[in-house]
Structures are given as structure tokens and as C-alpha cells.
Amino acid sequence: MRADRLVSLVLLLRRHGRLSAARLARELEVSTRTVLRDIEALSAAGVPVYAERGRHGGFALLPGFQTELTGLNHDEALALLVAGSRRGAQVFGLGSALASAMLKVADALPEGHRDIAAGAARRLLIEPETDLLSRRAPAEEVPDAVAAEIRRAVFAGHRLRIRYAAVDQAPKWRTVDPIGLVTARGQGYLLAARSGEDRTYRLSRVLAAEELDEPAERPDDVDLDRAWQERSTRFRTGGDQVVVLVRMNPARRKELVDTALAVLAEESDEDGRLRLEVSFQDARHAVWALWQLGVSAEALAPEWLRASLRDRAVAIAARYET
Template sequence: MRADRLVSLVLLLRQRGRLTADTLARELEVSTRTVLRDIEALSTAGVPVYAERGRHGGFALLPGFQTELTGLNHDEALALLVAGSRSGARAFGLGSALASAMRKVVEALPESYRATAAGAAQRLLIDPEIDLLSRRLAAEEVPDTIMAEVRSAVLAGHKLRIHYAAVNQTPKWRTVDPIGLVTVRDQGYLLATRSGADRTYRLSRLVAAKELAEPAQRPDRVDLDRAWQERSTQFRTGGDDQVTVLVRVNPARRGDLVGTALAVLAEETDADGWLRLEVTFQDSRHAEWALWQLATNAEALAPQWLRTSLRNRAAAIATRYGLPS
């Protein structure tokens, strides 16, 4: 436990600079006296910790002090930072870097820990490639050469030239200012601006990408979580192809309906206990697909074209599986 605390103490000083004994004690959840003993132990072990007295004093490391982990390179360190989701590392083109980084981490472990850690890792599995029904979970693939250009432009703050194929459109070249990368359920997205307007690009639809030398026009700091929520809101409330549907649904399947819709505009309960919802979908195909999944657990009340489309589809299925004449 003390060894872990000493490492944490060094990392705190590395990341945050000069800190008082009281601040270190709060961060490490120990007493101030324990912190002073730990500082003395680090100094004895050769770690260059020094004290600065006075009103703004505290403890700090000598400038230039480095602690390296078996030579992690930039991409390996980045892979570890996004390793909370293995799929995230894969979506950002960092899968091989993550594997390499983890090998170096294992090599850096004390010999007595290696066997224990390896055995424990064999008993933990995150995001397998198939589910319990042996269905392969589809992960979008982005060529490494394209992903490397995108990632480099995002991290370096350079403009990015992309050849992008929007839905039902031929690919077009455009120059964007990259903001950040987001992965959602194995789907990767590039958040950017183009001529000052917010844009979101599906990484799997990139045909080519080239990092430019020109600096990107973007703020120095970004809250990606907030930016993603704002893009999500824009997507749900905008778009010329969106359709609004009035539907009755079995309460037991409400979650399935709402989970596929873009937004719920209104909701009430009918006399028979079923729910009546006004919901929006991305387009007509999305609406038809969502209602078809619910079978007899839902009924589209409006618009009429959706009722007709669902009836025609059901009739075609009934004809195909009808009794032989």
C-alpha cells in the first residue's frame, strides 16, 4: 500500500507541480505527518523532491525529472488513455498500439506480479466479437492510413482535407477544422467545423484524408462530452428528411420504440392502457423499419403513407408464406 502511495505522490507532483503537504494529504487520504514521512522516503530513495518555504511554498520535483515506463511512445501512451474501451482504441486506429503498450506495461511489472496479473486478465473479457446468440457484432473498419491522418490532424490542431461520401451522395472533397474524435457503439465520428459551422462526419464514410500544414481554426480547449450532446440535439431536431409519426404501442415495448426514435414530442395513455406517442424518425425508411420491428405490439396511426407501406409489406410476407394452392 505504501509503495502505491509513493508512486501516486510522485505522479501528483509531476502532473500538478508544487503542492502543499495538506493538499497532498487530502489527495492521498492520509495524514500530513504521513505525507512528510513519504517525502523523506522519496528523498532517501533518490527522487529529487524539494521543499519551498513561505506563504506559497510546498513540495515539488526538480525541473526535468522524468519517470518513464519502459519506453512508451506517443501512440502507445494515447492508446492507454482511451483503453477504458477496447473498441474505442480500435475505432481510433490504436488497436496495435494498445497491444504494444500493454506488453510494455506487463514487462514493467515486478516479476512477482506478472503471473498473478496474467492469470487475472484471462478471467476478464470486455466487448467480445459475438453476443450470446453467436451474432457477430459489426464494428466499422477505417483504413489505418486514413485514421492516422485524421488522428494526427486532430491532435496537432491542423486543418484536414477529407474525401467524404455522405449518404446517397457521391464522395466530395472538403477542408475542415477538426475538433475531436468520438466513438459510440463501435462507430467512430469526427467532430469538426467547416466555414465556421458545426459538422459531424462518420469515419467509415471517409474515402481518403490528408492532414494539412495550416493550423485549424478552433478553441484551445474543448469539452467533447458537451459538444457531442449539442451535435446529438441538432441531429434530432434538424434535417429535411425527418418524419413525425403518431403511434400506439404496448407499454411493455415502449422502451424499444423510444430507443429507436430521434425524439418523443408527446405521450398519453389510452383507455385500454396502451400508450399513444408522437415521435420523430430520421426519415421514412427509419420510421418503417422501427414500426416493423414491433410487429403487433405497435400501430402507426399517422401518416397514412406509413400505414399503407406497413400493410403492403405484411401482405407480401403473408402471400409468400401462404398455404400452397
């Protein structure tokens, strides 16, 4: 939206002093021609923006120009600056909105605190893209148009038509009553009802969405945290659960426990290794979890799991035979 972009342009000039058209275009994710048109629009509206010629030239505001934004104290602004989750914003299609909001937060600080807060925020990194082993966190790919349509239906309380690709199924259209949006570990979910039954949809599996012009059948108020916990409990206790007996290196215990549904029994062997009886959502979940642990863990039972892991290992070994 142009009005938001014009505000962001002014805030960028206030924060950095002077910027080239190319730099403004990169920051605002538009063309340099659009930036030049926006500069003209600001000048026509009375904003004192001027051009400086030369190699190090660009656009700047006259000294002392102030925008009318509500101020925040130091701690409030710092909390917002470091808490703005890029991953969550991208999942819900709000990446550009987050960038614009962070500019406004920084600009709203009292002048004497602005540099202090910005410097403090640079000392804090929340949820980097990779861990110390350069492993990337799972990334959700949700088209902005799809995310925007889902958001509109959720906030307006309208029914939603989605084309959803469930696991191992062909995509198909379905009409749902949206309740809320949740992001967990970088993955987005739509909580909804369908024919009166609770449903949870992965946003990355929604291929298309259409807000309908009819009210959703949902309660006026919702405790989204409670709804999420209830659905999580049902997910962990439902399905074709399997129980696995594992013997493993205790140093890798946390990895297994974090991915398993529950630890049903545990004891130590004489050599210091652990024996755990754990449950998984289904067979595929069990195979995946044990494979991640490599030689640090051995599935003792059931036999079909041992056979599945053995077949995988044999196939990998055959691939590397010379």
C-alpha cells in the same frame, strides 16, 4: 515501427517464457523471417535472447532479465487491462498500438501481482462482439491509412482534406478544420469545422484523407464532451422530423424509446398495450424503427407510414409464396 515491435517481442518472451518464431510472427503480425531478423537485432543490442532447438523449442530470454519500464500498482494495471476498448481502438486505427500497450501494462506490474491481475482481467469481458442472441454489434470499417492521416491532422492542429461520401450523395473532396475524434457505440466520428460552421463526419464514410501543411482554424482548448452533446442535440432537433402514433406491446417499449428522438405522449389501453406518440429524425428513421418491432407494434398514424410498412410486408410475403 521497428523499435516498438522489438519492445513488444521482448515483452512477449518475458510474459510467456518461450515462444516459437511462428507464434511470435502471429502475435506481432509480421513474417517469421522478420521475427528472425528482430531476434538477431536484439542479440546484437545485448538483449540475452537465445534459441532452444527441438520439437518444443523456440526463443527465450535468460532468467532474471528485466526491462526498464515504469511500474504500476495492481488496481491501476487491472483498470487499464479491462478498459482497453478493442472496438474504439479499431475505429481509430489503433488496434496494433492497443495490443502493444497492453503488453507493456502487464509487464510493468510488480512480479507478484502480474499473474493475479492477468487472471482478474480474464474474469471481465467488456463489449463482446455479439450479444446473447449472437447479434453482432455494428462494425466500422476505417482503413488504417485514412485513420492515421486523420489522427495526425487532429493532434498536429493542421487542416485536413477528406473525400467524403455523404448519404445518398456522390463522394467529393472537402477541406475542414479538425477539432477532435469521438467513438460512440462502435462508430467513429470526426468533429470539425468547415467555413466556420460545425460539421460531424462518420469516419467509415471518409474514403481518403490528406493532412495539409497549414494550421487549422480552431480554438486552442476544447471540451469535446460538451461539443459532442451540443451536436447531438442539434441533430435530434433538426432535419425533417416526423411524429408517429404507435400502439405496442409494453415489453418492447425500451427498444422503441431507445431509437426514437423523444416520447411526446404516452398512455395505456384497456387491454394493457401502450399508445405512444414519438418523434423520429425523418421518414426513413421512422420506417426502420417500426419495422424492427415487427408484430409487437402498430403504427396508427401517419397514413404514409402505415402504407410503407404494409408495402414492405406484402413484398416479403410475396417472396415466400409457393
